[in-house]
Amino acid sequence: MKINVNGKSHTINVSANPTLLEVLREQLELTGTKYGCGEAACGACRVMMDGTAVPACITPAVSAQGKDITTIEGLEKNGKLHPVQEAFLEEDVFQCAYCASGMIVSAVALLERNASPSREEIIEAMNGNICRCCTYPQIMAAIEKAKTSKA
Amino acid sequence: MPLENPTSNMKNDFSGNSRRAFLKQVGLGLGTFVLYSDLIAFPSDQRKIEEEDSIASFIHVAEDGHITAYSGKTEVGQNIRTSLAQVVAEELRVPFEMVDMVLADTKLTPYDRGTTGSRTTPQMSLTLRKAAATLREMLKEEASDSWQIGKTSLSLEGGAIAHPSNGKRLTYAELANGKRLFEPYRDNVELTPVNEWKIAGTSVPKARGRDYVTGKHKYVSDLSLPNMQYGKILRPPVYGAKLKSLDISQVKSMEGVQVVRNGDFVGVTAPDATTASQALALLDASWDSKEHVSRKNLFDHLVKHANLSEKELEFEALNGFEDRLEQEFHIDYISHVPLETRVGVAEWDDDELTVWTGTQKPFGVQEDLCNEFSISKAKVRVITPDTGSGYGGKHTAEAGVEAAKLAKGVEKPVKVQWTREEEFKWAYFRPAGVIQVKSALESNGNLGAWQFHNFNSGGSGMQTPYRVKEKQEKYHRSDTPLRQGSYRALASTANVFAIESQMTDLAYYLKEDSLAFRLRHLDDPRMKDVLIAAAEKFHWENKLPQGRGKGLGCGYVKGGYVATFAEVAFDKESQKVVVKRLVTAFECGAIIHPKHLKSQVVGCVLQGLGGALFEAVDFEDGKINNASLSTYRVPKFSDIPEVEVVLLNRKDLDPAGAGEAPILGVAPAIRNAILDASGKRINRLPMIPDGKV
Structure with missing residues (x-):
């Protein structure tokens, strides 16, 4: 499956039905997004999905297909901070x-x-x-x- | 160019068994540690002594003049990476940016007992100041000797001394070209007076601040190694249960999954975290359990099982007074809830072990690992990258030990990251307690007798700061149903809550202003100063409208003095209380970083708000009922009242720590404000879990 993260398309493995958080951190090595609670109660894992902040820890990675995901790593542009x-x-x-x-x-x-x-x-x-x-x-x-x- | 910080680069591991071996390698490879030959020349016993107090243990000067300072302390959000570098830069007269800190690595940094007890600033910072100042004085001496100029006429700027007439320069890098760096630092070296501070005492930007706002900083939870497996540990359903039987047949066929068992320790590993969690869920275990004390019986249990005789509760000085006040205070267990749960990454290389783990005691964890695997310290390296908070909750590193056990079993590197539920259930708690206070007033309104007994929660901060003729203060250990341990300010929060509640109630009894009542019983001018400063900022003298109440609390611990004043709103109909405003004055000697100090004070006060109002661990029959962030409530944006902080800068006093003391005043201040608004005395923590009195 492919997902679009920080303006780039990535091929990911969803055979174990991972969460978006697990995919970002383990497969794409985008570790800026954190695990905090696993139940969308702390906000540490928030990423933007089509412009809305969502908790990646309870978002199945498969549901990110076709969406634009922005993580903390995607905010800085050409060395310039957001x-x-x-x-x-x-x-x-x-x-x-x-x-x-x-x-x-x-x-x-x-x-x-x-x-x-x-x-x-x-x-x-x-x-x-x-x-x-x-x-x-x-x-x-x-x-x-x-x-x-x-x- | 800054020296690469080895703690930020997992691949940058140095072979050899001693820190000295590392220094040699750095010396040959990166910097100017030209001490190799001198070292060999030293008898080994001399080397040992030097290692502990030599300048080289704490400061390294690279060829380009870049300076690295070493400390075994851990950065868990106190911003010591910044404040320690500040004092080193200050003493060396170099820009702040030229100093990099290497922290909390058993191989690279000097031994340290742990980042606890607010000791980093009064002790570690002082040691680094002395090491840096010694280096500075040595540079001056070197220049003075070689140029035949009086030492006092020399001044240092930007890390160099310039000859007044011939244009020659001498730098730390040049100085490091000799064996003198292995001289011990001088205990009596002249430190830069606080009044002359240019870098210390200012709010320089947080060290590596940009890495945190870009997500680049690697916490232990963010680390990965080639071929690393994700580990999960099998936990019993209730505390103390013993494993009766285990059936692993369902996970045997799972690709890449391995099971490690050693007695009651059972764990699984998998190439990804999702599969590891699924495998854990498929382990079929049965357990033997035992009887447990539940929260509903907690306080009776603590008093009943305290280790004391009836006689110890007697206090004759109380007899004969007419005006006596006796109260009992109940303190629930609370959880630290560090946002980064416990994590460990472990890798074995033959019989050598490296563990990356978030802990306040890397050297303590090193010892735990040595004991666990019966290996020598030389074989174990513990590295603690700047960690996602601790608050006293990470004196241990269970996940690091578990990762090492699994890594040994599966012969691959393993990461164990606790879930939030595990963090709630299997870490330790701030102790619960029962506090009994009895006091008596003389006919002139002075405190005549004061008896204070703490059951289980601890003796820290138990001593009353107030003048009293006769007093008795005792702490009694008891049988704690839950695993308990350190927490920001230890038992002081509970003890000061009881002391300050009692003081306000005595003032009410006398119909005296509770600030005036305290002031006339205080001798310590520093305590008076914070009380007066907070009272002025708060406008204590102002009358509040109907439905509002005001209260105060003050305390002292570990070199820090705090006074917090609170204003609450009380709705009679609904019985609801809302904290509207908190004003805190704090003093801990000379201020090194005003902005970060203020942040610590704010953080303590607001974290203290949780334990004061609503945080409590609910447990029953060996289980925690609220082991999640949706059921255990911590302070959020919507809980935050107006917060004001007054910092008193005592430049004549050595700086002390600030990560603990500022938490002391908030709970009693709110309790006393609720009394003022509603007439109700709430002698328990948390006070209003459902928001109502």
């Missing part, structure tokens, strides 16, 4: 940063469908992403910054 990545870096948001990929992907998906979300809208969109180090205020600040820089 504005959301730039904002997270400038704000020096993270501690252990294990949640970083999922946070950034969720934030990118949010700002792509709503360029100027309110605080409440940010919380609603991001609430499925857990930062166990609890850097939530810094993440909010980075999203506010990305919002402003995009505008």
